[in-house]
Amino acid sequence: MGGPSLSDVVLLGREQLREGRERCRRVHNQGGHGSQVSTLVSDLYDDIVLEVFNQACRDHFAGEIPAGMALVAHGGFGRRDLAPYSDADLMLITRSRSTAAAERIAQALTRDLVDIGIDVGFALRTTREACSLSWSDPVIFTSLTESRFLGGSLKVFTRFFESLRHGAYLRRARLIRDLIEARREERTKWGVTSYLLTPNVKKSRGGLRDIQMIRWIGFARYGEVDLEKLLRLNTLSREDYRLVRRAYDFLIRLRNELHFRENRAQDILGRATQMEIAEAWNYKAEDGVLPVEAFMQQYFEVTRAVRYIAGFFADDNRSRPLREQLYEWTASRRIDESIRMGPTHIWVDQSELAEFSHSLPRVLRLMSVANHNNRRIGHYTWQAIRNAMQERVPSTPDSESVGAFLSLLSRGSRLAPLLRRLHELRIIEQLIPEFKRTRGLLQFNAYHKYTVDAHSIRAVEAATDFADDQSSMGRRYRRLKDKTLLHLALLIHDIGKGYPEDHSIVGARIARKVGERFDLDSNSIEILEWLVLKHLAVNNVAFRHDLNDTEIVLSFAKEVGSIRRLELLIVHAVADLAAVGPGVLTDWKMKLIEDLYLRTRRYFETGDVDLDQDALAEEIRHQVEASLADDDGESTSHRLLAQLPLSMLRRELPDVLAKQIDQVARSLDEGKTSYCFHHYDPIPSASRYVVIHRQGKQRVGIFARVAGAFMSCGISILRAEIVTLNDLVWDEFWVNDPDHPEDPPESRIEQISERVTHLLDSPEIPVPPRRQKWTMAKAKEPDSVNVLPSKVDFDNETLDRFTIVSFFAYDQTGLLYRIASALSEMGLVIHFAKIDTHLDQVADVFYVTEIDGGKIEQDARKHEVREVLLAIADQDETNSA
Structure with missing residues (x-):
């Protein structure tokens, strides 16, 4: 027997949803703006939801909307930026005495909307319950800040929303802290950098969620989520507002594209899809850059802007306790006529800030001092620098700027975040023009997780993290008296990518130009060029060759030439690997790298790749022999042991190797x-x-x-x-x-x-x-990705x-x-x-x-x-x- 027949409202809603999505698809394919299509989707959902709501009222209350309740759209539905297959967040706000009637409406709404094909998130709350949950759960708070009235009692909705707005203002400091922390946790899951090669356009850093965070903080602080109103309140600069609006339209159009392509909710921008979208959106290949690379460079440019604007907006509106601010000021000391340094921050006097922020040498010197003293640059100082540098016309840096940049590179401390700031302001590419090409440049493999520029700065960060590492790699990093060349080499080691020629060879040529441009001495230029040229040598030898073969180690030692170069190259290689992506620098790889390092260093110190190999092999054989089951020196076990080279003798502990040899000997004796x-x-x-x-x-x-x-x-x-x-x-x-x-x-x-x-x-x-084997895994990517x-x-x-x-x-x-x-x-x-x-x-x-x-x-x-x-x-x- 068949199930119960579907109601007319469901059948009509299904047809309405299908036709409406197709209409939205046509507008999208004809080049409609992302916000235009999202508005159409939201209007479609509005019509369907209200029809189901009204039908429920007709079925249960003779067409009358029960008093004391309001139907509310919230989250993305309330914001009206739905993608074609988004879910719909709904809530019935009700007075306590209207709860029974609201439950009947809620049951009909959830049943019929799911049958129509819309995923629904539904809640039934009183005003007190909704607000109370918002204060304890930042996810609920962020969703309800986007509440929009759909039907029922406008008076009930207004009372709820004003209570939410007033309560948020009273709790603004804590709510903003909770919002920022919740977003930080989400970024940890979906990508702490905006330069992930397969990003989530909604949740990865710089995505739609960061734009939404500006709205949510705006609500907590000012009672407004609308970006234009935040602009009028002077909490967003006109330039930031323009960039965010442009980014929003690009990202929402991209999200719509992903939904239409999959015919379902999809926010992950996979590699194969990147190539398809680049072709569909008519990106062109230029100057050796593939269409997909041009498309993704725009994506990364957009998300980079969102990331920094959202970060600054959060900093602007995050309150520091007054006691903490007073302590920072009273414990500060003057560095020069314009700079003060406190226990945790460094900043420029307000009276000097306007002139100071326009001077590239002074800005770079400030960064160098901040790095050398492990201090954060004060937010208002950095904001002034950001605004000034965005207005600055790019020009060839003078010797003072280069000197300040090299001074910045000489220490670890806060070097990586400062380099990211310089990259955001396009200052690195003024100092190193060739670095511009790496901005948002794809590395089309699953080995790398980040764009070339992001990977390069992460490599610097991985090296500076060795400063506090108690491992042998940490000791080697700390032994380097001048770390400038190491940090500079890591910053530019992949600068040759994106050219037809081998990137190490191209990079080495660029490294020499950089060294000459920075007026380094000839020995430093040679080492910088060599580090970039040979930055993959450690991986090639350690992971792909037999380190027990003395010829391999001798050949590597000949390439390296000295202990100083060996130390530089090993630290560079490990930092580079650590920056590739999570889980790449395994214990296994570290063991191989360490083995290569020790053998090569021993050669430089003693002239031998290994200590007396024959003596060492004989010593291990004696240890293994003591654990063999058979004492007969002519047994198969003993004959096998005599054949084993030093490389195999070192693979296992002596007692484990003895057991293996006994097992093999028995099997051979048995024929x-x-x-x-x-x-x-x-x-x-x-x-x-x-x-x-x-x-x-x-x-x-x-x-x-x-x-x-x-x-x-x-x-x-x-x-x-x-x-x-x-x-x-x-x-x-x-x-x-x-x-x-x-x-x-x-x-x-x-x-x-x-x-x-x-x-x-x-x-x-x-x-x-x-x-x-049957599998539910996603289909293999097309060969065009490779x-x-x-x-x-x-x-x-x-x-x-x-x-x-x-x-x-x-x-x-x-x-x-x-x-x-x-x-x-x-x-x-x-x-x-x-x-x-x-x-x-x-x-x-x-x-x-x-x-x-x-x-x-x-x-x-x-x-x-x-x-x-x-x-x-x-x-x-x-x-x-």
């Missing part, structure tokens, strides 16, 4: 050719599988079959390392098992281990296809015995298996591999030889290998496994 066991590695938070295989005549394809076994079980390989011991291959794989992200159960380990050993022991059996080229490099110089093949590409399921299979089919033997996968990109390094043991020497052979691997990178993964 097995393959063995696989599992450990959970807490450092990278990944499962680690150790695979041992006696090769026999099968010298190629072993790595590929292991990778295929993991792929067929639905497991992705994060990292891999290979060691060959005469006839024995001893491989280690760090993997991500989506079914068991933590330590997997024994049954799962057995399933995977059996799959690996079976495929190795039966080379004639084809590798099973990768496991297919704008960085795949790359294959060959290095025959670093190692005597092997060709190093480096492969860079966007990740795909089963990619490593296909690469390893291709190398095997081309007759190449993999002797060592280091797999580095992060989010959407892989950087795999293989030490390979031809089957006869020679390197890949001939250009034709290199071309063949490169073409095969690039074809794999470009292959559609849906047709590959």
